Amino acid sequence: MYRKLCFGIVAAVVLLPAVWAQTADEIIAKNIQARGGMDKLKAVQSIKATATMAMGPGMEAPAVMIQKRGFMVRTEFTIQGLTGIQAYDGKSAWQVMPFMGKKDPELMSADEAKEVEENADIDGVLVDYKSKGHQVELLGKEKLEGTDAYKLKVSLKNGDVQTIYIDADSFLEIKEETKRTVRGTEQVIEQSIGDYKEVNGIILPFAFEAGLKGSAEKQKITISKFELNVPVEDSVFKMPPPAPAPAPAKTDAPKN
Numbered sequence: 001m002y003r004k005l006c007f008g009i010v011a012a013v014v015l016l017p018a019v020w021a022q023t024a025d026e027i028i029a030k031n032i033q034a035r036g037g038m039d040k041l042k043a044v045q046s047i048k049a050t051a052t053m054a055m056g057p058g059m060e061a062p063a064v065m066i067q068k069r070g071f072m073v074r075t076e077f078t079i080q081g082l083t084g085i086q087a088y089d090g091k092s093a094w095q096v097m098p099f100m101g102k103k104d105p106e107l108m109s110a111d112e113a114k115e116v117e118e119n120a121d122i123d124g125v126l127v128d129y130k131s132k133g134h135q136v137e138l139l140g141k142e143k144l145e146g147t148d149a150y151k152l153k154v155s156l157k158n159g160d161v162q163t164i165y166i167d168a169d170s171f172l173e174i175k176e177e178t179k180r181t182v183r184g185t186e187q188v189i190e191q192s193i194g195d196y197k198e199v200n201g202i203i204l205p206f207a208f209e210a211g212l213k214g215s216a217e218k219q220k221i222t223i224s225k226f227e228l229n230v231p232v233e234d235s236v237f238k239m240p241p242p243a244p245a246p247a248p249a250k251t252d253a254p255k256n
Helices: 002-020 024-034 038-043 110-119
Strands: 046-056 059-068 072-079 082-088 093-097 102-107 135-144 147-155 161-167 173-182 185-199 202-212 219-228
Touching: 024 135, 024 147, 072 110, 082 110, 093 110, 110 173, 135 161, 147 173
Parallel strands: none
Antiparallel strands: 046 059, 046 219, 059 072, 072 082, 082 093, 093 102, 135 147, 147 161, 161 173, 173 185, 185 202, 202 219
16 A cells, blocks of 8 residues: 555656646746747737738738737728728727728627727737636647647636637647627637747737638638837727718809
8 A cells, every 4th residue: 555655646746747737827828938928028019910811712902900008909901992990999999891881980889899809909818817807728638630739718808708729839829719799699700820920039920711610711811011019109099080071062042
């Protein structure tokens, strides 16, 4: 019995590092380090991404997204000469959608605003997740197209649930699934992430492919350039007032 007990203690001590490596916080710490480290991530005050969105066969839309620390984001994309805007100023999410006949800025519904608010997190949901009100659970390992990946379940403060897959070798995100309710219908959006490159000491993904889970239709986004710490005023993210209504046409006074 004594010998078995001693062997059990030794085995437990030997296996402790492997057990620790399986905790969610350990995985997140390695992910942060793989991306450049906490100090470098926190030094980034703004990010400007210039991109191209593939909208369908032969159709591409140029896009620009600007994130600023303080949970602010603005995305502009142009399709057939019309420019759409989605933005969040830290408090309110708004949009301009001329493709839908809406040329004036308008506030988004609570469901629509969630994705924009999540994009406003310049560090990503895993960094300081506890102070942001999120919860993270490690669900184990899973193979994605032959690649071992850690599977993290992230319950966001806003009620959405994300599943983040982190490459077991590089510790970088390779896939995300987000479950949210839109107009009373539950949807699962999946997004593949890749083509990582170094930009001023930060490792950033240059390729995304997203769409409804199970659907063959995916939207591809290719980043051509990232710019860090570009100067940008907070006013860029605030909703502008609607354009003034045109003045009524003047009519000649009736003659007696």
